[in-house]
Amino acid sequence: MAARKIGDVVLAVQNISLSFGGVKALTDISFDVREHEVRAIIGPNGAGKSSMLNCINGVYQPQQGAITFRGQTFKHMNSRQVAEMGIARTFQNLALFKGMSVLDNIMTGRNLKMKASLLQQAFRNPFGFGTAEREEIAQREVVERIIDFLEIQPYRKTPVGKMPYGLQKRVDLGRALAMEPTLLLLDEPMAGMNVEEKQDMSRFILDVNDEFGTTIVLIEHDMGVVMDISDRVVVLDYGKKIGDGSPDAVRNNEDVIRAYLGVQH
Amino acid sequence: MAFFLETTLGGLMVGMLYALVALGFVLIFKASGVFNFAQGAMVLFAALAMARFAEWIPQWTGIENRWFANIAAFVLAGLVMFVTAWVIERLVLRHLVNQEGATLLLATLGIAYFIDGLGQTLFGSNIYKIDIGLPKEPIFAFDSLFQGGILINKEDLIAAAIAAALVTLLSLFFQKTSTGRALRAVADDHQAAQSIGIPLARIWVIVWCVAGVVALVAGMIWGSKLGVQFSLATVALRALPVVILGGLTSVPGAILGGLIIGVGEKLSEVYLGPYVGGGIEIWFAYVLALVFLLFRPQGLFGEKIIDRV
């Protein structure tokens, strides 16, 4: 891990507040993410972790605060822009495209890279010339590399709906990787996995992190995993930030301990 | 001015009748998440049944009293609707639980075809009469204020009254009775309702029965207005904008929507129509609902949807 050198801040979240019809989901949250680091967001259920990510990639529009990415500051983000800026995302309870094959799911991650017009696609021909066909093949090669990397070759043509949960999680990751992100948001990538699956997944995450140097923001329940793989940790509880720092610092923070062990909610 | 009032009144009364049909949609959608395109067919079916029974009962019983005939016919038709509801639940709905909307919608369309055929086979495809003694001649109110007075259609007035009564009855049923509460529970969350031991199947039968009765009342009123025959089924198409405007899950929405659509389409036809050659009221109702949807995608009283990922 020493190989990775942590760079300077790429993503800064400033005083984000979000509420749904009176119900406060996030209150005045601020934290930053540095290049190449693995940044974890932890907290009990309903702490607002997913909402935080949803704000970052423009699914929700926060009422207050701003988000700065690579020097550009936004009051609220627009999903398309976010994607173009190279922020990818996986989902807590799988948001795969159930009706489509593994291949197609991951291919969608390449759609941003494909420029062929509607007509070109309609008149796409099987003989390998023509923009559409060439693009399809080029992108397919990239996707195949990801498939190899995630070790899901045998499932290429299977509809994702029919796959075991753990593998679906991988496809989800694969779809995000297909976007060649510089910042990768992972929403509980190991939720509901057994130990082996968790180990595999951790391995993938770390590989991504040091092979492609991708910055990673990670939401996770399993403290063990978090403490192992993350460089810095933010702790949320009831939509408020109650801790931020290195795993050890956080581990010894009373508020955090209370939030997790002490007072039951 | 007088004419404007007349138009508005007319619109309100038609609206009340639309609301009655719309109610059928809402009830079923609320409880079973089925968008019941067969509602129109059910209206026709119920009306046919009532009309024919009213005709046959005197022959069977030899009692020539019109009131007796009508009431008996109404009861019998009601029973027919109950049976229909039960059969539909048994043969169709319970086999289609948790299919997506489109499939269910088409299933009800299939049911509609079937009921159309069945109704005409059992009761014939001629024009039949429902005579519940609604007065046909108009009255003219406020002649003192406006010359010619304001025309008020007694028939519509009574019809609207009946509709209103039915609506209050239903809302009472929903609020007060335990069945009503069970229905609401089911509407909110099927699984949860099941887990606390509410039998879905029974609830669905009940709600289809209720919808059947609503259809019967609607059929009775429209039938006595128009005469009972096939085209009665098409009033459903007039009631659809009401449903989306009011929100698929809201009873008050259906009522309010009905009134808005009723008034809207009449005013549009009377005041805009002449400039564009008339005949605009049908699509105007839809466009009205559409424009409205653009501002409130979930309709007047529908629940708001939040994306969770």
Place this chain on the structure above:
Amino acid sequence: MLYRENGQFKSSYRADQQIFPILQDRIFIIGVLAFAFLAVPMLASDYLFRAILIPFLIFSLAAVGVNILVGYCGQISLGSGAFMAVGAYGAYNFFVRIPGMPLVPALILGGLCATAFGVLFGLPSLRVRGLYLAVATLAAQFFADWMFLRIKWFTLDTPSGSVAVSNLQVLGLPLESAVSKYLFCLAVLVVIALLAKNLVRGAIGREWMAIRDMDVAAAVIGIRPMYAKLSAFAVSSFIIGVAGALWAFIYLGAWEPSAFSVDYSFRLLFMVIIGGLGSIMGGFFGAAFIVVLPIALNQFLPVVAGLFGIGISTVGISHAELMIFGALIVWFLIVEPHGLAKLWSTAKQKLQLWPFPH
């Protein structure tokens, strides 16, 4: 072992990305085409052409269009009848107003009119979902009905507002005989179905399906819902529009707005659901089912009744027809909610192992 993929190794991604990667499929398709283009014209009777095959082809085309919108992009629409009407009247106006306008361009222009109309009435889909949208699209239906009745310009001020076309020809060949009409429709269908297939298996198709399956996730990976939905509306209504034009020009010859009533919107939806959502093939199955069923019932019921010695009246037949039609649809949705196309693919899977299951 008739139908097995194994042993067919793809050496390149291109080979793997053909429309029909599996050999047997290719053979089958070629076989069907050969049959349709060569055998049918020799076998079929005039009645079969005019009353069944031509409607079947045209509705298959329309079903393909509807399927793109409903099956691939997940936007339920009940406005298909309107799109057909716009296509028909659009093509008509180009055809008669511009002297010497050839048929095919007229059809395409008609389709483009439908596209514009479709995109316009597709706008609500950006705000409205599911059944709300379905009902909202009915607005298109009733508006079109009204528009073509009321705005005389569309119907060349004919007193009754109903229009006719005649002496159609393609590349100088007259479209009079049943066979020529059949072949023309078939050709149009094959070409458009091929293009449609290309779209749905390409980038745009993936965008549509992504929107259908999980629109939020789709947005997050950079798919613009607006573009995806509206392009689906555009493509689908283009195809439906062309189908509408064929229906008017080839099948009816003379028509009025009520020739594209809301009834057609429903029927087309039946076709795609019974045929199978999200499958081009499904469109054909569905169309065959919906076109042939009523006619077949209507002709075979008396025979059947005769067998049991029951003299059944015309009325009885058409009522029974309604009931059986409705019942069959319901039954179908129950036994195979994913449509005939699903049965088809299951059959294929079985054949992969046949005759040695496991």
Place this chain on the structure above:
Amino acid sequence: MKLKSIALAVAAASALAGTAPAFAQAKEQFIPVLSYRTGAYAPNGAPWANGFVDYLKLVNARGGLNGVKLSYEECETGYDTARSVECYERLKSKGASFVQPLSTGATFAITEKAPADKIPVLTIGYGRSESADGTVFKWNFPIAGTYWVASDAILQAIGKKEGGLDKLKGKKIALVYHDSPYGKEPIPLLQERAKMLGFELQLLPVSAPGVEQKATWLQVRQSRPDFVLLWGWGVMNSTAIKEAQATGYPREKMYGVWWAGAEPDVKDVGDGAKGYNAVTMQHGAEPQSKLVKDVLAMVHDKGQGTGPKGDVGQVLYMRGAMSAMIGVEGIRAAQERFGKGKVMTGEQVRWGLENLNLTQAKLDALGFGGVMRPISTSCVDHMGASWARIHTWDGAKWNFTSDWLQGDEQVIKPLVRATAAKYASEKKLTPRTPEDCQS
């Protein structure tokens, strides 16, 4: 796979092809009957079909046409154009002598197909009015009246009431019409007439099927027209009359077309419709006519009647019978030229219909004495007669309330010629020459 599917397809194809049998056997003149006994218009379609079929049965009971028996097959169209075309295609393959589309939509579609198939299109009292011009519409026969005749006759009747057509000046007449080609047919003539006679024409479309007309009748109440012409079909008619009652518009001032002047339109309105007028296509309800007596005696009493005995002689029943009669007489006329006792082809029947000459004597013999007036068609004039009467509903039955009226040739003819010419130029077909007429 491939072979199997082909085999199946072939099987299916042949099976279906098999259902359209070959030509009817010799000595049987086949007549297709497109009818609708179901759906929105069933109440009006059924009696018409009963009349039509009963008459064919009567002809056979009378011994056929010089020995040639009539055979027929009914096909349910449900008033749907596409279904009508399918029926047409199916039945024509059995050697149709003529076809009765029985809906304006179907008429338009079949008009395009008939010439190629050499089958005359008989539209008794409906269809496109300009098709009266035989030089352009060689295969169309709107015999005994078109909508332009109907509307002109109504104006004549109103004129008579008012004491002269000139009295219509400055009057206001509203046309409440079924929003479809059918409902729009009379508009050109009425507009022509409005210019000539200087009355104001108000157009009030009612979108099909016409179950909801409040707005329309509110407009009527607002503009208070002196007369209302009702151009409805099916449920629209009774609804209109009910709304008129509900808005207090005098039924006496309402005039319906002959498709809005039958029992189903007024029966369930009862007294509410008292005083409502409708133009008749010559005949009205004719329970007393010889024809009805014959039908009852020779068909119904033999237990072969179509539909309820009580309906025999009702307005639409009579129209059906009359339509059948005209068609059959066309065949008879053809036989007189091309050989008695032979089965006529569509082309020969066309000639017969074009040279029809139904004298009073013939009509009396057929049982139509008093029901209708003589008709004689020609190459130029495919209508043959433009007579009409007005009948009025007294709350229980229809009674004639006018003597014979005739549509004004001076007005109708030019309109027919102009519209037909427009059609010809659009379709790029050249009108027939006198020589062609001889054929």
